[in-house]
Amino acid sequence: MLIGVPKEVKVHEYRVGLIPASVRELIANGHRVMVEAGAGAAIGFTDHMYEKAGAQVIADVARIFAESEMIVKVKEPQPAEWERLREGQVLFTYLHLAPDREQTMGLISSGATAIAYETVTNQQGGLPLLAPMSEVAGRMAVQVGARCLEKEAGGAGVLLSGVPGVQPGRVAVIGGGVVGSNAARIAQGMRAQVTVLDRNLRALEALDIEFKGTVETIFATSDAVERAVIDADLVIGAVLVPGAAAPKLVSRATVARMRQGSVLVDVAIDQGGCFETSRPTTHADPTYVVDGVVHYCVTNMPGAVARTSAVALNNATLPFVAEIAAKGWRLAAAENRHIAAGVNVHAGEVTHRAVAEALGLPL
Numbered sequence: 001m002l003i004g005v006p007k008e009v010k011v012h013e014y015r016v017g018l019i020p021a022s023v024r025e026l027i028a029n030g031h032r033v034m035v036e037a038g039a040g041a042a043i044g045f046t047d048h049m050y051e052k053a054g055a056q057v058i059a060d061v062a063r064i065f066a067e068s069e070m071i072v073k074v075k076e077p078q079p080a081e082w083e084r085l086r087e088g089q090v091l092f093t094y095l096h097l098a099p100d101r102e103q104t105m106g107l108i109s110s111g112a113t114a115i116a117y118e119t120v121t122n123q124q125g126g127l128p129l130l131a132p133m134s135e136v137a138g139r140m141a142v143q144v145g146a147r148c149l150e151k152e153a154g155g156a157g158v159l160l161s162g163v164p165g166v167q168p169g170r171v172a173v174i175g176g177g178v179v180g181s182n183a184a185r186i187a188q189g190m191r192a193q194v195t196v197l198d199r200n201l202r203a204l205e206a207l208d209i210e211f212k213g214t215v216e217t218i219f220a221t222s223d224a225v226e227r228a229v230i231d232a233d234l235v236i237g238a239v240l241v242p243g244a245a246a247p248k249l250v251s252r253a254t255v256a257r258m259r260q261g262s263v264l265v266d267v268a269i270d271q272g273g274c275f276e277t278s279r280p281t282t283h284a285d286p287t288y289v290v291d292g293v294v295h296y297c298v299t300n301m302p303g304a305v306a307r308t309s310a311v312a313l314n315n316a317t318l319p320f321v322a323e324i325a326a327k328g329w330r331l332a333a334a335e336n337r338h339i340a341a342g343v344n345v346h347a348g349e350v351t352h353r354a355v356a357e358a359l360g361l362p363l
């Protein structure tokens with residue numbers, strides 16, 4: 001199959017759909033890959049590296065869209081991109097169509113087959129192409145939280161690890177899923193005192209076994225959340241109710257009772273956030289202060305570590321790209337229900353129930 005990789009055009013998006021190592025694997029499997037010149041340059045993947053991996057590097061993106069049988073990207077297509085898609089072509093990327101009627105209509109009119117990373121499933125009932133970005137955001141949450149605790153960032157001047165003779169910082173993680181468990185790993189590795197709160201006892205049990213009691217696990221009643229938040233130097237919001245806005249678990253009144261210079265990192269901000277005082281921020285201006293508490297609410301945290309994120313994403317997507325390329329999307333979806341779950345739009349129709357319902361379109 002001829003696979004095309006355009007350079008991402010969304011503002012501040014530096015990731016790339018296929019890294020050179022993925023290109024090499026696909027070429028070894030007998031496919032051809034066209035990469036737009038400069039597609040990976042911002043994160044250290046040069047055109048020369050792509051050529052060495054066997055790709056054709058092409059400056060003319062229109063040609064990549066015109067000739068490729070499958071386009072592999074990172075972000076949802078922008079208007080100029082969906083106008084270039086055509087019938088019989090496969091688009092494999094993050095789409096997030098449910099809240100985006102304009103893009104959905106664009107994909108419908110293109111006639112292409114759009115397979116969304118975020119709805120591809122796995123045998124454990126998880127979303128394997130969403131998980132790598134949650135891993136990145138969870139780990140990063142502790143890094144940015146530790147930085148915000150520094151004095152000149154508005155923080156209380158607390159070193160999360162403490163030093164011999166001085167208590168470490170307290171970290172409360174609300175939600176012990178992919179984001180939360182990764183945050184707990186890094187915070188515990190930094191020697192902070194970590195508490196994870198969740199309503200899913202099985203998630204708490206898994207963390208208890210993993211950390212052998214060195215991380216506290218608490219059932220997330222309102223009472224427990226309130227106590228943990230007031231006690232913490234750093235609170236990480238990591239809850240998810242699939243398909244719904246994040247529940248507001250921490251009220252403004254509770255934030256007001258936190259120590260001055262404490263920090264809230266609301267990773268769940270992409271679903272509206274789980275603190276009442278949260279509002280979306282950007283990497284250019286990531287924090288603001290409410291009642292003396294520093295808030296970090298960046299909606300696309302993995303973008304800041306685009307190189308790690310691109311490699312992590314490729315590790316997860318490559319097996320699916322390879323399967324679709326080898327079999328064609330139709331056979332791949334017929335034989336693999338996890339790929340079928342990813343097909344959101346085909347030949348002018350929405351084919352994913354949740355997307356159709358969200359937008360009031362026929363299935």
Ligand code: NAD
Binds near residue numbers: 240
């Ligand atoms: P996940 O499904 O793996 O984990 C969510 C956890 O929240 C689950 O264990 C669930 O039991 C728990 N939960 C749900 N309701 C709860 C409640 N009322 N109290 C306590 N716990 C509750 O999800 P995830 O992959 O960890 O993602 C978490 C959030 O982070 C999502 O909103 C996701 O979109 C977001 N995210 C944001 C960024 C970013 O850049 N800001 C990046 C990646 C993921």
